[in-house]
Amino acid sequence: MLANPIKGQTPVKTAAGDLVFVLTFPAQKVCEVRFNRRFLDIAEDLDELLLTDIGFIFWAGLQHFQPHLSETDTDAVVTEIGVLAMYKVIGDGVRAAFDQGEVARDVAVSTTASPRKARGKPTP
Numbered sequence: 001m002l003a004n005p006i007k008g009q010t011p012v013k014t015a016a017g018d019l020v021f022v023l024t025f026p027a028q029k030v031c032e033v034r035f036n037r038r039f040l041d042i043a044e045d046l047d048e049l050l051l052t053d054i055g056f057i058f059w060a061g062l063q064h065f066q067p068h069l070s071e072t073d074t075d076a077v078v079t080e081i082g083v084l085a086m087y088k089v090i091g092d093g094v095r096a097a098f099d100q101g102e103v104a105r106d107v108a109v110s111t112t113a114s115p116r117k118a119r120g121k122p123t124p
Contacts, residue, residue: 008097025097
């Protein structure tokens with residue numbers, strides 16, 4: 001399954017690339033109900049939340065494309081990819097979901113396109 005950063009989707013995979021899920025945040029309403037705060041405010045304060053709350057946010061982000069995953073299953077995904085990778089994926093997912101402009105396009109370009117050489121003026 002491929003993630004589309006322009007649509008606010010972020011890939012979740014192991015370092016070996018064998019476990020792939022897609023994280024997206026149309027589940028933001030679920031998070032807002034649980035925490036009684038705007039989702040963007042929650043995302044800015046990730047470092048102040050308990051790890052169990054971060055795990056819930058990760059689970060909620062996975063639900064759109066993987067509705068069969070329970071919170072326990074999500075714990076196994078976190079064990080597989082690592083806690084730091086989970087934080088990075090959540091951050092990438094929040095940026096992709098709420099900054100549909102440059103950040104999402106930059107992620108799409110950096111993961112799909114090969115770098116172009118800069119054109120300079122010919123030297124005389």
